[in-house]
Amino acid sequence: MARQHCGTGGRILDIGCGTGRILLQLLRNGYQADGLDISAQMLSLTKAKLQAANLETALYQGDMRTLDSLGLTVKYHLVIIPYASMIYMLEDSDRLAVFRGVYNLLEHGGILAFDFDAGQNEIGISKPWISLQAIDKDQGRSILRIAQMHGISPNLRCIAQITWLNTENQGKIVVSCEEESSISAPHMQELLAQAGFSVTKMAGDYHGQPYSGGELCLITARADH
Incomplete structure (x- = not known):
């Protein structure tokens, strides 16, 4: 392109x-x-x-x-x-x-x-799924993310995510919720x-x-x- x-x-x-x-x-x-x-x-x-x-x-x-x-x-x-x-x-x-x-x-x-x-979204709450498994070489960490979708309307959904960020010395959990259209x-x-x-x-x-x-x-x- x-x-x-x-x-x-x-x-x-x-x-x-x-x-x-x-x-x-x-x-x-x-x-x-x-x-x-x-x-x-x-x-x-x-x-x-x-x-x-x-x-x-x-x-x-x-x-x-x-x-x-x-x-x-x-x-x-x-x-x-x-x-x-x-x-x-x-x-x-x-x-x-x-x-x-x-x-x-x-x-x-x-x-x-x-x-x-x-x-279009299915209305209701989905089963959780693994949305990301990756190695972030730039920051030296592994990432595991679990997501669950709530279809609010055919064109609007809420994505709840729990992300585990693991480095050699420590781990971190990030919880987020975002609307997507x-x-x-x-x-x-x-x-x-x-x-x-x-x-x-x-x-x-x-x-x-x-x-x-x-x-x-x-x-x-x-x-x-």
């Missing part, structure tokens, strides 16, 4: 960059890419990774619903919102705020690309149109197969300035 929409000279903004997994890969491949995340802790980890890899770029802390308030003067050819981060936008007003902010950051004809949950693909397309975008592709997987229903939907949309 970066090669298709940016070539070698375009600039990319990674919204919700987290600890920089995608951002660093873009930089290593020679792209001009900046990162934005709401979490100062995540950005601190990204900065450490950049330094270790002898890479430099701009990192911004902020909410993707208030991009205009960051005062960015750079224009981008491609903005990505990976990891289904749009699930945390619970209302249409939140989604429109994101899209309009991104629109203002894009060059004429620039592209927004993101994935999201287009499915889903939205149908046609409705997401309508919101993009309201913000000035034209959808150029809707895919149902990360290989670019056309979207034909289901939970995973990936959209690319062009800013029609």
Whole structure:
């Protein structure tokens, strides 16, 4: 996608960059890419990774619903919102705020690309499941996460999670509860149109197969300035 929409000279903004997994890969491949995340802790980890890899770029802390308030003067050819981060936008007003902010950051004809949950929830409480088992080499710890979902409505759910973080010398338990949303693909397309975008592709997987229903939907949309 970066090669298709940016070539070698375009600039990319990674919204919700987290600890920089995608951002660093873009930089290593020679792209001009900046990162934005709401979490100062995540950005601190990204900065450490950049330094270790002898890479430099701009990192911004902020909410993707208030991009205009960051005062960015750079224009981008491609903005990505990976990891289904749009699930945390619970209302249409939140989604429109994101899209309009991104629109203002894009060059004429620039592209927004993101994935999201287009499915519907089962109402009620699910059985717990193991949602993550991993080794975090960057922080030298193992992670085990148990999750349980409460389907509040077809398009709103609450995810309760218990996470065990184990290092060589100590362990830590983190309990969290987050609301997540889903939205149908046609409705997401309508919101993009309201913000000035034209959808150029809707895919149902990360290989670019056309979207034909289901939970995973990936959209690319062009800013029609």
